[in-house]
Amino acid sequence: MVTTPAGTEPPGQAKRADARRNITAILDAAQQCLVADPEANISEIAKAAGVGRVTLYGHFASRAELINAVFARAVADSERVLDDLDLDGDPHAALGRLVAASWRIIDEFRALLRAAHNYIPAERIRVAHDRPMRRVQRLLERGRVAGVFRDDLPISWMVAVYHSVIHSAATEIAAGRLSDNGAADLITATLLGAYAPPSS
Amino acid sequence: MVTTPAGTEPPGQAKRADARRNITAILDAAQQCLVADPEANISEIAKAAGVGRVTLYGHFASRAELINAVFARAVADSERVLDDLDLDGDPHAALGRLVAASWRIIDEFRALLRAAHNYIPAERIRVAHDRPMRRVQRLLERGRVAGVFRDDLPISWMVAVYHSVIHSAATEIAAGRLSDNGAADLITATLLGAYAPPSS
Structure with a gap:
């Protein structure tokens, strides 16, 4: 060139x-x-x-096409941020880093998703969650092998709990019942409890 | 008479x-x-x-008025079932009983709520959750005093997690990713983990 x-x-x-x-x-x-x-x-x-x-x-x-392009770019940007994360080492600490980064992205996305809600098919939103969810699953599987995460519950359920607890925090903050300050730590503490082997 | x-x-x-x-x-x-x-x-x-x-x-x-009446009756029936529950004694076991009863209600309600979704104002649905959520809160508070539930997280957040984990199970089952069989035990196991004092 x-x-x-x-x-x-x-x-x-x-x-x-x-x-x-x-x-x-x-x-x-x-x-x-x-x-x-x-x-x-x-x-x-x-x-x-x-x-x-x-x-x-x-x-x-069209406006719908523009909104879809904004959504696609935001998804690609988020993926780059999450791909750059170091999820090796102690699974507890790695989960904390993953929650903190995911939380920043959701926080940024929230208003955008609300705007896009009527213009982006639910199926596309679901597919956009596929890669992030696979990342969570890999980390959970690694933590199970290491014996620090429980293995008495289906892994797909543990991934769903991750998703659900994070989005619940976003909803609680939007409703004014939870402070944004320290929310990532709160989410991590909740998930580490839910994922701990029941005997520990 | x-x-x-x-x-x-x-x-x-x-x-x-x-x-x-x-x-x-x-x-x-x-x-x-x-x-x-x-x-x-x-x-x-x-x-x-x-x-x-x-x-x-x-x-x-109108059809909307009829749907509202069906919803109101279902809420009242559920309240009677939950009011009759024995939530005394060991908080862990009480949480298990509350989840099992709530789960049966949600399971029954799910199709109805889907039908009612467009005819019942979100605010009314929220208010219908108020009493069930207060019941959860009282149990969590009792478990905290007894030292079996954690007290390092806001109580409103712990109530939100209850709500969110139960509804996540309903979503997972509807999507075919989780079996209805044993779902209440799965929810209870997850919540007991999330609510356990972090040191234990």
Whole structure:
């Protein structure tokens, strides 16, 4: 690939770079606008992105398509964060790190998911949980082999409990019954209890 | 109150007894029909109750009103079952009894709630959970005083975990990932772990 000084790219290449910048600006603006107001419309998002409605519609044919693209990008970003986590070593500590990182993502996603709720099929939301759930399962299996997690309950159930306890914390915070402060530690303490071998 | 042999009641009294029988038949039929098919309509429900549509509408002005009445009766029935539970003695065993009874109710309610979902305001569903949740809280408080449940987590959070783990089991069973068989024991084992003092 030949690199050229800024402003001197061949016309086609400059156009593609422009388009990429616009798409990024539109997705950033859409995410911010939808988090602030789940009902944010295309005109508001275009304005926040600094592009015209025609440009926006050139990239995303509908509001639903735009919301789906925002969701897809957020899922991909989250996956990168979770993939970079070190889940080796003591399974208790690894669970704490996984909960803390997952919690930050859910916290960030919550408003976005609320906005996207009506535009993203439930099946797609479920599939987006598949990889995170497999990560939890691998950690639980490792902890079982190490003898620090219980093995008297089905592993799929223990994964479901992880999911359920984290989302319950999000609901409690949204309802004002729980403080966001220290929520990740609370979740980890609850899960470590639920996962402890019953004899211990 | 004067009792009279069947068929010889004064006309007004016989009419009221008829009306009561019809209301019970309509509520029974509505509950059965809605559990079998959440979209069951008024004609089907009237037919199953053995009354005409006009009679049904004489007691319940709309399908929504009928569904609300079915829900209210189911809540009252559940409350009676839970009020009769013995929650004294060993808190662990009491929690097991409470989970088993709650689980049977949720199992019965699940299809009904799915049917009622669009017709019962979320706030009413929340209020219906208030008394059951207070019952859980009292048991947890008693177990804390006895030193068998942890006291390092907010009590409202421990109540939320109860709620969340039970409903998660219902979801897992509906999705075919968990067997209904032994589910109450699984829930109790999970909660007892989550509630155990961390040092134990």
